[in-house]
Amino acid sequence: MPDTIFSSFKTVAYEGPASENPLSYRWYDPDRVVNGKPLKDHLRFAVAYWHSLNMQGSDPFGGPTIPRPWFNAGDPIAQAKAKANAAFELFRVLDFPFFCWHDADIAPPADTLAETLKNFHTMVDYLEEKMRSYSTRLLWGTANLFSHPRFMAGASTNPDPEVFAWCAATVKNCLDATKRLGGSNYVLWGGREGYETLLNTDMKQELEQMGRFLTMVVEYKHKIGFKGQILVEPKPKEPTAHQYDFDVATVYSFLKRFNLENEVKLNIEANHALLAGHTFEHEIATAASLNALGSLDINRGDPLLGWDTDQFPNDLWSMTISMIHVIKAGGLNPGGCNFDAKVRRQSFTPEDLIHAHVGGADLCARAFLTAAKIIEDGRLDKIVSDRYAGWKSSDAQAIFSGKKSLDELEKWALDKNINPQPRSGRQEEIENLLVRQIYSDKI
Known part of the structure; x- marks a missing residue:
């Protein structure tokens, strides 16, 4: 093995989150x-x-x-x-x-x-x-x-x-x-x-x-x-x-x-x-x-x-x-x-x-x-899924798949007498959820 400036160093090993060794892996356990x-x-x-x-x-x-x-x-x-x-x-x-x-x-x-x-x-x-x-x-x-x-x-x-x-x-x-x-x-x-x-x-x-x-x-x-x-x-x-x-x-x-x-x-x-x-x-x-x-x-x-x-x-x-x-x-x-x-x-x-x-x-x-x-x-995925849940209906899928033209879609909207209302994007709730998970000690 040729002698180099790195040859004297031991191979860095996983020692877990509690390790005080600065040249150890706390989270990178390659075999986990x-x-x-x-x-x-x-x-x-x-x-x-x-x-x-x-x-x-x-x-x-x-x-x-x-x-x-x-x-x-x-x-x-x-x-x-x-x-x-x-x-x-x-x-x-x-x-x-x-x-x-x-x-x-x-x-x-x-x-x-x-x-x-x-x-x-x-x-x-x-x-x-x-x-x-x-x-x-x-x-x-x-x-x-x-x-x-x-x-x-x-x-x-x-x-x-x-x-x-x-x-x-x-x-x-x-x-x-x-x-x-x-x-x-x-x-x-x-x-x-x-x-x-x-x-x-x-x-x-x-x-x-x-x-x-x-x-x-x-x-x-x-x-x-x-x-x-x-x-x-x-x-x-x-x-x-x-x-x-x-x-x-x-x-x-x-x-x-x-x-x-x-x-x-x-x-x-x-x-x-x-x-x-x-x-x-x-x-x-x-x-x-x-x-x-x-x-x-x-x-x-x-x-x-x-x-x-x-x-x-x-x-x-x-x-x-x-x-x-x-x-x-x-x-x-x-x-x-x-x-x-x-x-x-x-x-x-x-x-x-x-x-x-x-x-x-x-x-x-x-x-x-x-x-x-x-x-x-699963909570993040559920929030996102709920936000787009309307697209799962048969009518919405017909729109999405190209089965309705622009004029047909106009007729559908008028027949249904639609009146869509704003819904929360729940951004702050999501951010709080992720902050608590990302910075948790339990991983």
């Missing part, structure tokens, strides 16, 4: 059976390779503050292997079942496409070797098509067809690698698939390019027999002024336009929901209503800041409501909960990174357990 299967199979936690292993604390106003020794381990491939050694030790410490990567996270870029792909496959070989010795599996892979200057005008939406071709080759190889490493999903996030100004943008052309690109990805998935999900991750802005994958509803409309709604689902991130003017639970509920919920990026944003802060989650209310919608949608498998979150610039020790993941896992676990209890309790 809920609704017929273990908690670990519901939540399917994953470590984000990029933020956890690559992020060094830089921001627009200051340089790195977080020492990562693998960046001083020799030539670029040696650095990448040292990083992988550290990554799998971190996975062991956290005892999460999965991890996720971009190509640029695991392998160094080079001057040419051929050299870049060679480095990538060298590191895919190395990850495959590491996975033989560790229990952590791959939740999903993706390609970084936004960091290099060649992508400054977009990836699939770039005005230069050579950039489009570079991106196509990159995604092909990343999809091959994801399949080879047993990944359950492949994610496309359009980090710069948008515009900075409409003055130099042909939006129709760019949307057509993006549709063509995604169609090719789906076609290639079937060609190689990849059985996992293809996922698109919505984000409204930052770094661009406007991105075409603005939110769940926008992406679903895009998928419908290109006849991909049955081929592609969504990877939803809490911080991106906030940037779009939504809540995490809104985006999850929207995707669930469209049968498009695929996977989750777990983090939070700061409502006082208009950018992607990617903080670890700490809002029990929001996460519990989100998990209610996840459970009602049938769960996430083969998706999962990826901690696309980073520690703060002042949190520079290895312990800080472990503490962050422990807290995030416990929050999600408690939220899921409470959500399952709320659903089992």
Whole structure:
């Protein structure tokens, strides 16, 4: 086992709500059976390779503050292997079942496409070797098509067809690698698939390019027999002024336009929901209503800041409501909960990174357990069901199913002499009910 900055840490274990050990799980008992299967199979936690292993604390106003020794381990491939050694030790410490990567996270870029792909496959070989010795599996892979200057005008939406071709080759190889490493999903996030100004943008052309690109990805998935999900991750802005994958509803409309709604689902991130003017639970509920919920990026944003802060989650209310919608949608498998979150610039020790993941896992676990209890309790569902009870009548069902035209409906309303009166939405009652359940010690 290679010695890394995480090697001295014991594997974090479940010790229960009464534990005083800060590096223990109080609520995340991976083997606890809920609704017929273990908690670990519901939540399917994953470590984000990029933020956890690559992020060094830089921001627009200051340089790195977080020492990562693998960046001083020799030539670029040696650095990448040292990083992988550290990554799998971190996975062991956290005892999460999965991890996720971009190509640029695991392998160094080079001057040419051929050299870049060679480095990538060298590191895919190395990850495959590491996975033989560790229990952590791959939740999903993706390609970084936004960091290099060649992508400054977009990836699939770039005005230069050579950039489009570079991106196509990159995604092909990343999809091959994801399949080879047993990944359950492949994610496309359009980090710069948008515009900075409409003055130099042909939006129709760019949307057509993006549709063509995604169609090719789906076609290639079937060609190689990849059985996992293809996922698109919505984000409204930052770094661009406007991105075409603005939110769940926008992406679903895009998928419908290109006849991909049955081929592609969504990877939803809490911080991106906030940037779009939504809540995490809104985006999850929207995707669930469209049968498009695929996977989750777990983090939070700061409502006082208009950018992607990617903080670890700490809002029990929001996460519990989100998990209610996840459970009602049938769960996430083969998706999962990826901690696309980073520690703060002042949190520079290895312990800080472990503490962050422990807290995030416990929050999600408690939220899921409470959500399952709320659903089992049934009172919330009954209030909602009662509110829509009128639609269960035979007349209302005839309206809903399209058996009455507009003029027939007018006649029905006049014949019935209807005079509908306002009814309470019972919002405060519901909020009180949920507050008492969410913050109860009995879970």
